[in-house]
Amino acid sequence: MILICTGRNVLLPGNPLPIPATLTIDLSTGKIINIVDSYQITNTASLAGSIQWIDAGDKMILPGLVDAHVHLNEPGRTDWEGFRTGTKAAISGGVTTVVDMPLNSIPPTTTVENLRLKQDAARDHVRQDVVLKFAQEHLTPLLGAGIKGFKCFLIESGVDEFPSVSVQDLELSMSELQNTSTVLLFHAELGTAGSSKDDSDVTLYSTFLDSRPQKLETDAISLITSLQEKYPSLRCHIVHLSASSALPLIRAARSAGLDLTVETCFHYLCLSAAEIPDGHPEFKCCPPVRDAPNQDLLWNGLKEGLIDCIVSDHSPCVAELKKLEAGDIMGAWGGISTLGLGLSLLWTEAQRRDVTIGQIVEWMSLKSAEHAGLGHLKGQLKVGLDGDFVIWDPDASFTVTSESLQFKNNSMLLHQALILLGLLFGFIQVLAYVPALPTNSTQEAIDGGLNVTDISKLYLRWYPNGYYSQNVSYQLAGYESQGTSKGALVHFSEAKVNEMTPPSELALTPVYLTPVSRLSLVASTPWIAMVSCDFNATNANQEEDVFTLARDKGALLYSEYSLACVINPEYADPETFDQVFDIFSTQSLTSASLIQYQFGQFGPTNESLYGVYDSQRLNDTASVMNTTLQDGTPPAPGYLFAILQAYNSTVQLDDPSTISGSTDSLPPKNQNTNLAM
Numbered sequence: 001m002i003l004i005c006t007g008r009n010v011l012l013p014g015n016p017l018p019i020p021a022t023l024t025i026d027l028s029t030g031k032i033i034n035i036v037d038s039y040q041i042t043n044t045a046s047l048a049g050s051i052q053w054i055d056a057g058d059k060m061i062l063p064g065l066v067d068a069h070v071h072l073n074e075p076g077r078t079d080w081e082g083f084r085t086g087t088k089a090a091i092s093g094g095v096t097t098v099v100d101m102p103l104n105s106i107p108p109t110t111t112v113e114n115l116r117l118k119q120d121a122a123r124d125h126v127r128q129d130v131v132l133k134f135a136q137e138h139l140t141p142l143l144g145a146g147i148k149g150f151k152c153f154l155i156e157s158g159v160d161e162f163p164s165v166s167v168q169d170l171e172l173s174m175s176e177l178q179n180t181s182t183v184l185l186f187h188a189e190l191g192t193a194g195s196s197k198d199d200s201d202v203t204l205y206s207t208f209l210d211s212r213p214q215k216l217e218t219d220a221i222s223l224i225t226s227l228q229e230k231y232p233s234l235r236c237h238i239v240h241l242s243a244s245s246a247l248p249l250i251r252a253a254r255s256a257g258l259d260l261t262v263e264t265c266f267h268y269l270c271l272s273a274a275e276i277p278d279g280h281p282e283f284k285c286c287p288p289v290r291d292a293p294n295q296d297l298l299w300n301g302l303k304e305g306l307i308d309c310i311v312s313d314h315s316p317c318v319a320e321l322k323k324l325e326a327g328d329i330m331g332a333w334g335g336i337s338t339l340g341l342g343l344s345l346l347w348t349e350a351q352r353r354d355v356t357i358g359q360i361v362e363w364m365s366l367k368s369a370e371h372a373g374l375g376h377l378k379g380q381l382k383v384g385l386d387g388d389f390v391i392w393d394p395d396a397s398f399t400v401t402s403e404s405l406q407f408k409n410n411s412m413l414l415h416q417a418l419i420l421l422g423l424l425f426g427f428i429q430v431l432a433y434v435p436a437l438p439t440n441s442t443q444e445a446i447d448g449g450l451n452v453t454d455i456s457k458l459y460l461r462w463y464p465n466g467y468y469s470q471n472v473s474y475q476l477a478g479y480e481s482q483g484t485s486k487g488a489l490v491h492f493s494e495a496k497v498n499e500m501t502p503p504s505e506l507a508l509t510p511v512y513l514t515p516v517s518r519l520s521l522v523a524s525t526p527w528i529a530m531v532s533c534d535f536n537a538t539n540a541n542q543e544e545d546v547f548t549l550a551r552d553k554g555a556l557l558y559s560e561y562s563l564a565c566v567i568n569p570e571y572a573d574p575e576t577f578d579q580v581f582d583i584f585s586t587q588s589l590t591s592a593s594l595i596q597y598q599f600g601q602f603g604p605t606n607e608s609l610y611g612v613y614d615s616q617r618l619n620d621t622a623s624v625m626n627t628t629l630q631d632g633t634p635p636a637p638g639y640l641f642a643i644l645q646a647y648n649s650t651v652q653l654d655d656p657s658t659i660s661g662s663t664d665s666l667p668p669k670n671q672n673t674n675l676a677m
Contacts, residue, residue: 064096064388448566485554
């Protein structure tokens with residue numbers, strides 16, 4: 001299967017600004033196999049075969065971002081953050097790879113045994129690539145197990161399970177790690193953080209800032225570079241630099257040929273101390289956010305190349321550790337949560353700093369991938385590399401709210417009420433109870449009825465000439481089905497329908513029994529239910545599930561983070577469930593995300609009218625969809641018209657007479673249901 005992605009603004013290596021280009025990606029390997037420096041009009045003739053197209057138009061196509069410093073905290077402190085929520089937050093902001101810093105996990109990942117626990121915790125929960133960096137002990141066995149780097153603290157870390165190291169510890173570790181391909185990472189504050197005086201106000205941000213002066217960072221970096229002179233083959237890396245006074249030391253180290261790399265964070269570049277209100281511990285991080293002149297010098301350090309990359313250092317905790325009610329900044333946990341916001345934060349700040357999108361992506365993708373040892377796989381849109389890409393609108397804006405964020409403990413919202421530039425076109429989350437569960441096991445999916453070689457088809461059309469198709473799996477066949485369903489593609493969930501009965505159910509109710517206030521919701525609009533199997537409503541039961549509520553409308557199952565959906569066995573059994581329509585399923589995570597993308601084709605201000613199920617809207621658009629059934633193309637924008645055709649369908653789509661309306665009546669109950677494989 002081949003994916004072709006074309007657009008007028010594609011960021012390619014060596015170009016500070018996007019140019020017209022077309023990418024070709026082999027979906028069997030995930031690799032980019034060809035790039036053409038031109039925008040290509042979608043070849044609709046090829047869509048019926050093994051080629052899928054995405055036309056980004058004027059939106060930007062960027063390489064997937066790499067966040068090389070994220071605390072996911074699972075296992076042990078999953079109530080702070082976990083793989084599932086953390087990676088979902090990352091992908092919502094265009095981050096397709098994260099590097100986990102597992103020192104806050106319990107146990108911390110300092111041994112091969114603890115590494116296995118970390119890997120087990122991650123399995124089946126990640127939504128994109130996750131690379132692990134580890135701590136100091138058992139260095140050689142961990143290198144053999146495939147880890148990417150080791151992190152240490154030169155000051156107390158704040159968690160008992162991960163103490164700071166001494167100079168003697170460093171000498172031993174650097175001696176063992178020299179002449180390897182790994183990297184030693186430093187939380188570069190040396191000494192003891194000052195405590196507040198008895199008469200100091202612990203709610204003042206200035207009290208905390210005074211307790212972590214820049215000298216702690218410069219002293220640490222002086223020690224690190226002096227040790228590097230003894231072990232020059234070992235790369236060392238400074239995490240979350242906040243002190244601009246350390247830049248001359250970094251410049252001198254580079255001039256001396258030392259292999260030293262440096263990162264800074266979104267919050268140091270987009271916040272200054274004067275903007276932080278007193279009594280708000282949610283702004284506490286270590287090292288701290290400093291003043292505006294310091295921030296300006298950090299930006300200069302990035303432009304000069306002294307600072308290599310930008311990361312989130314996403315480090316949430318539970319609300320009680322932030323001491324929000326007391327406003328105690330000194331006593332609160334230090335950590336800021338910005339996972340998924342980085343691209344928009346930097347792009348907004350870049351508008352006043354003469355910084356290009358090419359520079360931002362270099363700092364957030366190319367350099368961070370190289371730092372993580374992934375430069376041969378990620379960080380650029382380049383032939384031979386992974387085809388991780390995001391589609392992004394630099395001109396759109398949005399307001400950050402806790403409801404819009406995907407990570408845990410987001411009520412402590414740092415950037416509340418900020419209006420940011422740059423909007424990612426990504427997934428639409430749908431809550432649903434469905435008789436199916438997501439799986440990342442290919443064999444489990446096959447055993448559950450997914451035919452990964454099925455050539456059944458989903459065809460999508462939208463106004464004026466939009467066209468898209470892909471293979472889907474025909475999982476369950478409805479009674480006397482012809483193998484084809486047609487109508488508006490609609491995100492559908494039981495949670496939404498609890499408040500508004502779908503048109504098909506109302507149509508089955510005798511008019512004299514239907515409340516007059518709900519007669520307007522009876523609609524003849526032909527539609528197909530697109531149902532996520534990722535999240536289930538709590539009132540799940542066989543009497544009120546999505547399949548029963550959708551009834552004769554057809555269904556397309558998908559998962560937004562797993563390989564496929566597996567239908568519960570009792571729903572494939574005609575003795576326990578009356579199957580009255582066809583059920584199809586996407587065949588991969590990639591195919592599901594491509595369908596989701598089509599809902600954003602209309603732009604953020606004119607989103608697909610069926611992005612969220614609305615019975616009234618379906619009723620209002622009945623004439624549009626019925627016209628589409630006759631003509632084959634929607635006569636107005638905002639609608640996705642879908643055809644699901646089974647591999648063994650008896651309907652010929654090129655016969656205009658087959659593009660007809662919905663079923664006039666339902667087949668009798670207690671009929672046979674068969675796996676359509």
